[in-house]
Amino acid sequence: MRILDQNDKDITASTIDLTKGHLEIETIVTAHHDAVEASPGKSHIEVLREYPNGGRDVATVWDEEPVEARDAWDEKETIQRYIPYTADELAEQQKQKEEQKKAELIPTNSDLSDAMVDLAQSVSDNGDGLADLGALVSELEERISNLEGVK
Numbered sequence: 001m002r003i004l005d006q007n008d009k010d011i012t013a014s015t016i017d018l019t020k021g022h023l024e025i026e027t028i029v030t031a032h033h034d035a036v037e038a039s040p041g042k043s044h045i046e047v048l049r050e051y052p053n054g055g056r057d058v059a060t061v062w063d064e065e066p067v068e069a070r071d072a073w074d075e076k077e078t079i080q081r082y083i084p085y086t087a088d089e090l091a092e093q094q095k096q097k098e099e100q101k102k103a104e105l106i107p108t109n110s111d112l113s114d115a116m117v118d119l120a121q122s123v124s125d126n127g128d129g130l131a132d133l134g135a136l137v138s139e140l141e142e143r144i145s146n147l148e149g150v151k
Contacts, residue, residue, distance in 0.1 A: 003080045004028075011082060021084035031075040041066030 003011050003023070016023070042064040048057040085093070 001078065001080055003082055005082050006084075016082055020090070021082055023080045023082055025078060026081045027076050027078050029074045030077050033070075033073050033075070035072040036067055036070040038069035039064065039067040 003013060003016065005011050041062055043060050043062045045058050046061050048059055050056050
């Protein structure tokens with residue numbers, strides 16, 4: 001598909017910077033054909049050869065070819081049109097990018113809720129681990145005192 005700039009000049013895809021403009025699909029008229037009225041044409045007969053018995057070979061020669069009626073019509077082509085952004089549009093895009101970057105840096109309520117759940121789970125896991133450790137220490141103390149009694 002051809003790409004045209006705003007002045008109807010052909011451009012290549014490699015010369016397009018989509019950060020500075022955009023493409024729109026468009027249909028353009030490449031040629032207009034006027035309506036044609038029907039015409040029966042004009043012809044005459046030419047003798048090609050005459051025979052002694054009076055016969056002849058003839059051909060019809062068209063002075064004006066017959067024409068069929070035809071409505072007016074346009075030849076059309078679908079193209080892509082490169083439209084540069086205006087200075088205002090570029091400024092607005094830059095503003096939106098900056099706002100998006102800021103938004104990515106600020107945690108949302110959902111992010112904070114997820115972090116709180118993770119922290120609570122870690123505290124719970126650590127609490128369970130401490131309880132298990134306490135039980136192991138108690139069991140170890142009991143074994144040590146049993147061993148001391150064996151001496």
